[in-house]
Amino acid sequence: MLLHITTMHAWNEAKQTGWLSTESIAAEGFIHCSYDTQVLTPANERYSGRDDLHLLVIDPNLVTAKIVVEDSYGSGNEFPHIYGPLNTDAVRTIVPFPRGKSGSFENVPDIYSTTPPPAQPDDKDWTWVLDRPCPDCGADVGALSLVEIAHFNRKSAARWAKLMQEPEDWVRTRPEPQVWSPLEYACHVRDVYRLFGERLDLILDQDNPTFANWNPNTTATQQRYDLADPATVAVEVVAAAEELAAEFELVTPDQLQRKGLRSDGAAFTLQTFARYELHDPEHHLWDVTGEQSLAGA
Ligand SMILES: [Zn+2]
Numbered sequence: 001m002l003l004h005i006t007t008m009h010a011w012n013e014a015k016q017t018g019w020l021s022t023e024s025i026a027a028e029g030f031i032h033c034s035y036d037t038q039v040l041t042p043a044n045e046r047y048s049g050r051d052d053l054h055l056l057v058i059d060p061n062l063v064t065a066k067i068v069v070e071d072s073y074g075s076g077n078e079f080p081h082i083y084g085p086l087n088t089d090a091v092r093t094i095v096p097f098p099r100g101k102s103g104s105f106e107n108v109p110d111i112y113s114t115t116p117p118p119a120q121p122d123d124k125d126w127t128w129v130l131d132r133p134c135p136d137c138g139a140d141v142g143a144l145s146l147v148e149i150a151h152f153n154r155k156s157a158a159r160w161a162k163l164m165q166e167p168e169d170w171v172r173t174r175p176e177p178q179v180w181s182p183l184e185y186a187c188h189v190r191d192v193y194r195l196f197g198e199r200l201d202l203i204l205d206q207d208n209p210t211f212a213n214w215n216p217n218t219t220a221t222q223q224r225y226d227l228a229d230p231a232t233v234a235v236e237v238v239a240a241a242e243e244l245a246a247e248f249e250l251v252t253p254d255q256l257q258r259k260g261l262r263s264d265g266a267a268f269t270l271q272t273f274a275r276y277e278l279h280d281p282e283h284h285l286w287d288v289t290g291e292q293s294l295a296g297a
Helices: 008-017 023-028 040-046 126-130 146-163 168-172 182-205 216-222 230-250 270-289
Strands: 002-007 053-058 066-070 079-083 091-096 259-261 267-269
Touching: 002 008, 002 040, 002 079, 008 053, 091 168, 126 270, 146 182, 146 230, 146 270, 168 182, 168 230, 182 216, 182 230, 182 259, 182 270, 230 270, 259 270, 267 270
Parallel strands: none
Antiparallel strands: 002 053, 053 091, 066 079, 259 267
């Protein structure tokens, strides 16, 4: 793997176009990279005192530009250089690159274990949460009105946004190799809000629609939840929850018994659909924090 020292800002800009460019391309013709055994040297020489650095972990086999390993400055060390803009799909992951206790860069982050495999698929059927409180997260959704559900969704999303402001080491770290990081969970919750918004539209627009299947794990891998920017996700999760909550508030009593069918045949009324939805962000808050926020609500 090649490492490139960058900032989340530069990475976010690169993702918009699919290409990372650096000033060094114009000045020297290439993008500076290092191997993991080397990266502390340029970090301390060129980025002394910086607290906003991240490392891009780049798969050299996926880089479209030419890579030359060379000793450009007669330092006695050969570094890998990418001659041209870097295609962002060659980036396997991005990890925080903090300074050590001395104020210098002392440790190379573990770049290998942070390239995540899919999380353990959650195959459980959660429809029972409509009938009894969840023994884990404590959510008791079975009697909530849509106005209450809208309210609690906004509260959940606000908590997710707040969690995204925790130290990035925690936000990005999987507690177990097969368990999503808080960031990955937050992306999932954002996408659940969006998905249920789309399904709500179907229920309102069509008679007894069947929802397309959705695989959260595939989505997480394809969308690279692990590479998301926590600050951006914080904004997105609140916006997605707000959109869904506002729609729930507009549902009229005569619409509550409209139906939707999951692809496995499970039938929801709009009422049970909304209660079922609320359990997801609540349960994942418990997954991440261990706190029960909706117990006895
Ligand atoms: Zn639960």
